[in-house]
Amino acid sequence: MTTTILLIGFAVVVLLLLMRTALRRKPVPDLGALDAYIQPVDLRAFRNLIDPAEEDYLREQLPPGKFRVIQRKRLRATLEYVRCVAGNAAILLRVGEAARRDPNQQVASAARALANNALRLRVNAMLAMATLYGRLVLPGARISVGQLTDAYENLTQGLVRLARLQNPAFASRVAAVI
Amino acid sequence: MSLSATDYLLWVTGVILLMLTCWALHRRRFVHEFPVFFGYAGYHILRSAVLFGVQFQHLRHRMTYNHYFYTYWMVEAVSIGLGFCVINEIYRRVFDSYDAIRQIGSVLFAGGAILLLLAAVLVASFAAPGADPGAVKAVLLLETSVRVVQCGLLVFLFALSFFFGLPWQNRLFGIALGFGVYASIDLAATALYSKIGVSAAPAYSQVQSIAYSCGVLIWTFYLFAPEPAPEPADLMFQVNLQEWNQAILDVWKR
Numbered sequence: 427m428t429t430t431i432l433l434i435g436f437a438v439v440v441l442l443l444l445m446r447t448a449l450r451r452k453p454v455p456d457l458g459a460l461d462a463y464i465q466p467v468d469l470r471a472f473r474n475l476i477d478p479a480e481e482d483y484l485r486e487q488l489p490p491g492k493f494r495v496i497q498r499k500r501l502r503a504t505l506e507y508v509r510c511v512a513g514n515a516a517i518l519l520r521v522g523e524a525a526r527r528d529p530n531q532q533v534a535s536a537a538r539a540l541a542n543n544a545l546r547l548r549v550n551a552m553l554a555m556a557t558l559y560g561r562l563v564l565p566g567a568r569i570s571v572g573q574l575t576d577a578y579e580n581l582t583q584g585l586v587r588l589a590r591l592q593n594p595a596f597a598s599r600v601a602a603v604i
Numbered sequence: 605m606s607l608s609a610t611d612y613l614l615w616v617t618g619v620i621l622l623m624l625t626c627w628a629l630h631r632r633r634f635v636h637e638f639p640v641f642f643g644y645a646g647y648h649i650l651r652s653a654v655l656f657g658v659q660f661q662h663l664r665h666r667m668t669y670n671h672y673f674y675t676y677w678m679v680e681a682v683s684i685g686l687g688f689c690v691i692n693e694i695y696r697r698v699f700d701s702y703d704a705i706r707q708i709g710s711v712l713f714a715g716g717a718i719l720l721l722l723a724a725v726l727v728a729s730f731a732a733p734g735a736d737p738g739a740v741k742a743v744l745l746l747e748t749s750v751r752v753v754q755c756g757l758l759v760f761l762f763a764l765s766f767f768f769g770l771p772w773q774n775r776l777f778g779i780a781l782g783f784g785v786y787a788s789i790d791l792a793a794t795a796l797y798s799k800i801g802v803s804a805a806p807a808y809s810q811v812q813s814i815a816y817s818c819g820v821l822i823w824t825f826y827l828f829a830p831e832p833a834p835e836p837a838d839l840m841f842q843v844n845l846q847e848w849n850q851a852i853l854d855v856w857k858r
Contacts, residue, residue, distance in 0.1 A: 429727060429795075430795045430796065430798070430799045432727070433727065433748065433752070433791060433792070433795035434791075434792045434795050434796065436752070436755065436791070437751075437755065437788040437789070437791040437792035437795070438788075438792065440755045440758070440759055440784060440787075440788040440791075441784075441785065441788040441789065443759060443762065444758070444762075444781055444784045444785060444788070447762055447781075448777075448781055451772070451777070512769070513769075515769060516769025519769050519770065519771060520771040523701065523771045524771070526701070541701070541702065542702055544769075545702050545705065545768060545769070545770075548768055548769045549705075549768065552767055552768075
């Protein structure tokens with residue numbers, strides 16, 4: 427009986443999830459009204475929040491307990507910024523994806539680049555969110571993700587090299603974007 | 605084995621909707637885009653014709669119920685295989701457009717399918733014995749396992765799309781949605797039928813037909829629905845994108 431209930435429960439959850447996804451599908455934003463979809467990100471404030479020197483200063487000046495409380499607040503604020511960036515990347519991905527079917531090849535290729543860059547940013551943002559959640563649990567710890575950064579840089583360099591081989595004009599644009 | 609007028613009506617409705625789906629695929633030139641799905645829909649029309657013929661012969665006492673039973677499960681086995689191929693095609697279509705994740709579509713599909721198959725086997729091994737004879741019980745367990753894997757693969761795909769923020773084309777979303785609706789209703793019905801037994805057979809058959817018709821109706825609707833008009837992309841957004849990406853990478857570098 428338990429298996430039957432579990433299977434029926436699973437089926438109902440899947441059905442509800444599908445219905446919710448179908449009903450809450452977002453339309454492709456009109457570029458004219460993109461401001462309404464994009465959430466503004468104050469990059470200066472964001473950079474200040476993730477500045478290691480700022481963190482070191484707080485670590486030295488505050489008692490450990492107080493530092494952890496302040497650090498958690500800073501991490502939560504950082505998470506909010508990263509969440510906005512991830513959402514914006516998803517919106518730009520939809521804009522790029524819709525425009526890549528444009529009959530004008532230049533527009534289509536620009537859209538393709540936009541979509542791929544937005545996707546890369548989205549993945550980075552999601553991974554950064556995972557890192558930040560880890561740091562929320564251990565606010566005093568320094569979690570190193572240097573290897574991932576190196577891998578990302580290798581990936582982007584490889585893409586530029588490939589683009590240079592295939593289309594030099596496109597390569598310069600790729601290099602400028604990434 | 606005799607079917608009621610409602611059974612025939614549901615059967616014919618499903619076939620007509622499938623024909624509409626094939627017509628929509630052909631008319632909107634989507635056949636080259638979804639060759640496996642087109643093959644799947646075409647196969648199901650053929651399957652209905654074959655089963656209808658066998659059923660007709662059975663009613664005229666030229667064939668036994670066993671003939672119908674084995675014919676049904678032979679064509680169903682092919683249908684199950686094709687169903688997985690269609691889900692694989694959906695995975696490939698979702699990921700193929702993006703250079704950064706092009707290669708992982710098939711890998712994720714294969715990995716997800718293996719994990720879900722193990723889960724389905726585990727669920728089947730814990731299933732309580734029902735009132736049905738051995739062959740029927742085995743078939744129901746197989747049906748349950750297949751639907752669990754199909755539902756799981758589609759949920760996994762939607763979760764991945766959410767993670768990557770991938771947009772879906774209308775038609776691709778419709779095919780996945782139709783499959784998911786059919787597989788989830790069929791899973792619930794099969795689980796319930798396995799528990800109740802043969803007395804629920806007529807209702808089970810009708811629920812299956814209704815679920816299938818719902819799925820095909822969703823395919824037809826989305827295949828006829830227009831895609832959103834493309835908007836010209838403006839490269840000015842890439843400047844912001846670059847800045848955002850650098851800021852996010854700084855989070856990692858800390």
